[in-house]
Amino acid sequence: MSPVSPETTSVGWIGTGVMGAAMADRLLDAGYALTAFNRSPEKVEPLVQKGAKPAASPREVAEHSDVTITMVGYPDDVRQVVLGDDGVLAGARPHSILVDMTTSSPALAVEIAAAAAERRVRSLDAPVSGGDVGAKSGALSIMCGGDQEAFNALAPLLDVLGKTIVLQGGPGAGQHTKMVNQTLIASGMIGVCEALVYASRAGLDLETVLKSVSGGAAGSWSLSNLAPRMLKNDFAPGFYVEHFLKDLGLALAEADRMRLCLPGLALAKQLYNAVAAAGGERDGTQVLVRVVADLNGQPWGTNGG
Amino acid sequence: MSPVSPETTSVGWIGTGVMGAAMADRLLDAGYALTAFNRSPEKVEPLVQKGAKPAASPREVAEHSDVTITMVGYPDDVRQVVLGDDGVLAGARPHSILVDMTTSSPALAVEIAAAAAERRVRSLDAPVSGGDVGAKSGALSIMCGGDQEAFNALAPLLDVLGKTIVLQGGPGAGQHTKMVNQTLIASGMIGVCEALVYASRAGLDLETVLKSVSGGAAGSWSLSNLAPRMLKNDFAPGFYVEHFLKDLGLALAEADRMRLCLPGLALAKQLYNAVAAAGGERDGTQVLVRVVADLNGQPWGTNGG
Numbered sequence: 001m002s003p004v005s006p007e008t009t010s011v012g013w014i015g016t017g018v019m020g021a022a023m024a025d026r027l028l029d030a031g032y033a034l035t036a037f038n039r040s041p042e043k044v045e046p047l048v049q050k051g052a053k054p055a056a057s058p059r060e061v062a063e064h065s066d067v068t069i070t071m072v073g074y075p076d077d078v079r080q081v082v083l084g085d086d087g088v089l090a091g092a093r094p095h096s097i098l099v100d101m102t103t104s105s106p107a108l109a110v111e112i113a114a115a116a117a118e119r120r121v122r123s124l125d126a127p128v129s130g131g132d133v134g135a136k137s138g139a140l141s142i143m144c145g146g147d148q149e150a151f152n153a154l155a156p157l158l159d160v161l162g163k164t165i166v167l168q169g170g171p172g173a174g175q176h177t178k179m180v181n182q183t184l185i186a187s188g189m190i191g192v193c194e195a196l197v198y199a200s201r202a203g204l205d206l207e208t209v210l211k212s213v214s215g216g217a218a219g220s221w222s223l224s225n226l227a228p229r230m231l232k233n234d235f236a237p238g239f240y241v242e243h244f245l246k247d248l249g250l251a252l253a254e255a256d257r258m259r260l261c262l263p264g265l266a267l268a269k270q271l272y273n274a275v276a277a278a279g280g281e282r283d284g285t286q287v288l289v290r291v292v293a294d295l296n297g298q299p300w301g302t303n304g305g
Numbered sequence: 306m307s308p309v310s311p312e313t314t315s316v317g318w319i320g321t322g323v324m325g326a327a328m329a330d331r332l333l334d335a336g337y338a339l340t341a342f343n344r345s346p347e348k349v350e351p352l353v354q355k356g357a358k359p360a361a362s363p364r365e366v367a368e369h370s371d372v373t374i375t376m377v378g379y380p381d382d383v384r385q386v387v388l389g390d391d392g393v394l395a396g397a398r399p400h401s402i403l404v405d406m407t408t409s410s411p412a413l414a415v416e417i418a419a420a421a422a423e424r425r426v427r428s429l430d431a432p433v434s435g436g437d438v439g440a441k442s443g444a445l446s447i448m449c450g451g452d453q454e455a456f457n458a459l460a461p462l463l464d465v466l467g468k469t470i471v472l473q474g475g476p477g478a479g480q481h482t483k484m485v486n487q488t489l490i491a492s493g494m495i496g497v498c499e500a501l502v503y504a505s506r507a508g509l510d511l512e513t514v515l516k517s518v519s520g521g522a523a524g525s526w527s528l529s530n531l532a533p534r535m536l537k538n539d540f541a542p543g544f545y546v547e548h549f550l551k552d553l554g555l556a557l558a559e560a561d562r563m564r565l566c567l568p569g570l571a572l573a574k575q576l577y578n579a580v581a582a583a584g585g586e587r588d589g590t591q592v593l594v595r596v597v598a599d600l601n602g603q604p605w606g607t608n609g610g
Contacts, residue, residue, distance in 0.1 A: 106507070129521045143517045166517045168509055176507040177517050180500045184523035187496030190569035195488040198556075201563045202411070202481040204473055212448045212471045212482050216434045217544075218489035220525035239522075251503070258506045261600050263576075264495035267568055295566050 001122075001153040004067060006031030011157070012065030014058050014081055014088070015102070016043045019128070020071035022135035023101070023161050028052060030160045035064045058082070059091035067097045067157065074246060075105045082112055094120040097150045101142075103127040103247055106172035106179070106254055113146055113171035122150035125171060127178040128162065131238050139163045143181070145173030179251040186248060186268035188222045189285060193292040196230060201298060206231050226286040233301050237284040244285050245272050306427075306458040309372060311336030316462070317370030319363050319386055319393070320407070321348045324433070325376035327440035328406070328466050333357060335465045340369045363387070364396035372402045372462065379551060380410045387417055399425040402455045406447075408432040408552055411477035411484070411559055418451055418476035427455035430476060432483040433467065436543050444468045448486070450478030484556040491553060491573035493527045494590060498597040501535060506603060511536050531591040538606050542589040549590050550577050 002008075009032065013024040016038040024047055028034055034052040037060070038044045044054050055061040058081045062068045068088050070081055078100055082088045088098055089112075098116050100109065100123070109125035116123040124146035134140040140162035144151055151167045158165045168177045195218075199209045210231075214223055229235070248269040255262050271291060278294070280287045293300035307313075314337065318329040321343040329352055333339055339357040342365070343349045349359050360366045363386045367373045373393050375386055383405055387393045393403055394417075403421050405414065405428070414430035421428040429451035439445040445467035449456055456472045463470045473482045500523075504514045515536075519528055534540070553574040560567050576596060583599070585592045598605035 129518075129523070131522070134521075141517055141521045164517060164520055166513060168513055168517065173507075173509060176504070176509055177514055179507075180504045180509070180514055181518045181521070181523045183500040183503055184496045184518060184525070184528065187492045187499065187569065188523070188525060191489045191492030191496075194492065194567045194569050195485045198488055198560065198563075198565060198567065199481070199485045201565055202478075202484075202559070204478060204481055204485070208471060208473055209482055209485055212446055212469060212473065213434075213486045213489060215469055216439075216446045216486070217436070217526050217530075218434070218486045218493070220489070220493060220527075221522050222525075223489065225522075254507070255503065258503075259601075260503060260506055262499045262503065263572055264492065264499050264569070267572060271568075296564075 001149050003153050003155060004157050009066045009157070010035070010064060012036070012055070012061035012068035013071070014038070014061055014068065015071040016047060017071070017073070018132050019135045021046065022132060023071065024052070025050070026138055026160050027157070032157070035061050037061045057086040058084070058088045059086045062088040062091035062096070063093070065096065066093070067099065067154065068092060069099045069101060071101045073102070075108050075250070078102050078104045078108060083115060089115055089119055089121065092116070092119060092121045096121055097154065098123040099126050099154065100124070101126045101128055103178050103250070104175060105250055106175040107257070109145060109172040109175050122147040123171070124150055124154070125174040127174055129178065129181050130162075133238070143168055143174040143177035145169055145175060145177070146171050176254070178247070179254055182244070182247040182251055183262065183265050185222065187264040188220050189288055190264070190268055190271065192220070192222050192227055193289040196227060196289055197292050197296055197298065200293070201296065229284070230286050230289040235283040235287040237282065239285050240281070241272060241275050241283055241285055241287060242281040245269070245276060245281070248272060306454050308458050308460060309462050314371045314462070315340065315369060317341070317360070317366035317373035318357070318376070319343070319366055319373065320376040321352060322376070322378070323437050324440045326351065327437060328376065329357070330355070331443055331465050332462065337462070340366050342366045362391040363389070363393045364391045367393040367396035367401070368398070370401065371398070372404065372459065373397060374404045374406060376406045378407070380413050380555070383407050383409045383413060388420060394420055394424055394426065397421070397424060397426045401426055402459065403428040404431050404459065405429070406431045406433055408483050408555070409480060410555055411480040412562070414450060414477040414480050427452040428476070429455055429459070430479040432479055434483065434486050435467075438543070448473055448479045448482035450474055450480060450482070451476045481559070483552070484559055487549070487552040487556055488567065488570050490527065492569040493525050494593055495569070495573055495576065497525070497527050497532055498594040501532060501594055502597050502601055502603065505598070506601065534589070535591050535594045540588040540592040542587065544590050545586070546577060546580050546588055546590055546592060547586040550574070550581060550586070553577060
């Protein structure tokens with residue numbers, strides 16, 4: 001397969017939420033001809049203003065595209081958008097490429113790869129990490145699984161979207177790698193929140209504590225980037241709790257399927273369930289500190305940050 | 306108080322294990338006159354070869370020193386070395402300074418500060434993070450609690466030992482900050498080990514996975530520095546499991562005393578208990594990955610690194 005390019009490759013984009021819209025926008029800026037679909041059509045408008053063509057269904061997107069990219073919400077959405085009657089595979093041209101960038105089930109990625117192959121469509125699962133900031137700046141980590149030739153051909157396009165782009169293996173390997181990523185974040189967040197609540201209870205000044213612990217063996221991205229927001233009671237979403245809960249659920253379901261015992265991951269899910277129960281689904285993941293503080297009879301913001 | 310200096314300040318050093326010996330060695334290199342004691346006298350020999358004077362007891366060290374530093378094993382050792390009949394405070398000169406750099410109990414630090422004050426001795430608790438590498442290179446994080454004036458006066462000496470040196474508050478605040486540090490590491494290590502075992506079970510190539518997840522929101526010191534050792538089956542101690550178990554026990558005891566619910570910290574202690582049960586006390590903390598793998602019926606090194 002020859003590499004994609006703005007001159008020769010038509011791209012379809014399905015799913016224009018916060019992440020999808022920012023990523024599709026970068027492809028338009030890079031010069032790709034884009035056909036776009038979203039369940040709520042008004043969310044496609046800003047892309048259409050910049051030259052994208054709107055389509056009436058995922059199927060119609062795929063009929064016009066050499067490469068079709070999906071970035072939707074939940075695995076059920078992926079299933080419908082890709083495998084449904086009006087889905088991508090119903091319209092996809094032979095020898096086209098399908099890329100699902102939704103964080104979704106590894107098993108579904110395998111199923112989609114098989115269905116795509118039957119129609120002579122190559123497929124990749126390619127979930128991302130890096131949030132809306134990374135989506136806007138093209139600095140995402142893109143974790144890929146699937147067809148090596150398709151991955152190679154897509155390199156120029158993925159370079160527009162991400163900075164760290166790695167093929168992890170066959171179908172589902174990208175999704176599995178995203179689960180690894182979220183497993184790391186999950187226990188790390190517990191540590192950050194427990195550490196801050198301990199520090200607060202012990203009467204320490206939290207900003208001063210961060211000076212001692214952020215630069216050494218206890219350091220992490222979460223500690224450097226999210227703990228300061230916790231101290232300012234800034235719970236605005238970089239990454240939504242409801243999306244993290246989805247990811248933790250997917251990771252635990254895969255763990256169950258593989259008969260894995262991951263008590264830290266399970267604990268994180270329980271604590272984020274408590275965040276949701278307290279109404280925090282639309283907050284950023286750093287709001288976990290409130291639940292850990294509440295658990296300790298010490299409302300955050302009084303002794304906290 | 307005037308700042309300490311190699312020209313005017315005699316230093317006493319008690320406890321010449323791996324960390325203590327490296328730190329005392331740096332003070333000798335900086336030109337400080339040193340009197341040293343260790344329970345096993347042969348461990349003082351290398352310092353004596355470089356000009357340190359050996360002493361027969363902590364009391365004798367203190368009798369000769371303007372600043373006496375302790376770096377021993379457990380809180381019971383600190384109690385004996387500082388408060389015992391032949392301890393530091395039995396010999397300490399009025400207006401001298403006592404610095405306990407052992408990771409020890411915050412409550413004991415408060416008790417020592419009070420006993421020191423009665424003898425007109427100023428005291429600091431000043432545990433460190435950074436391991437033997439940081440001790441040798443003078444790059445430790447030193448977390449201090451206690452007397453502000455003593456902290457100010459000691460600045461030139463602490464600068465020889467550490468890079469990040471912060472007074473966190475009154476007596477015990479240094480120890481509490483170290484507990485915060487270990488609480489962060491504890492849950493972070495669970496995340497790293499569970500993530501690698503998940504990746505291994507999912508059939509991913511672990512080195513390739515680290516390329517995708519190390520640089521972003523899942524990144525941490527442990528992931529960047531210890532995961533690669535796990536993959537090489539390198540369990541040599543940077544930090545001994547038995548010392549980490551001590552620290553986790555101290556942190557949980559303090560949490561109990563403060564009535565804190567810290568489930569991640571408690572889980573880490575349980576898992577490290579399993580490491581000890583499997584004979585890993587003299588391995589480095591990264592050996593936890595073996596226990597998490599064993600827990601999953603997947604001996605590390607077969608599917609793992």
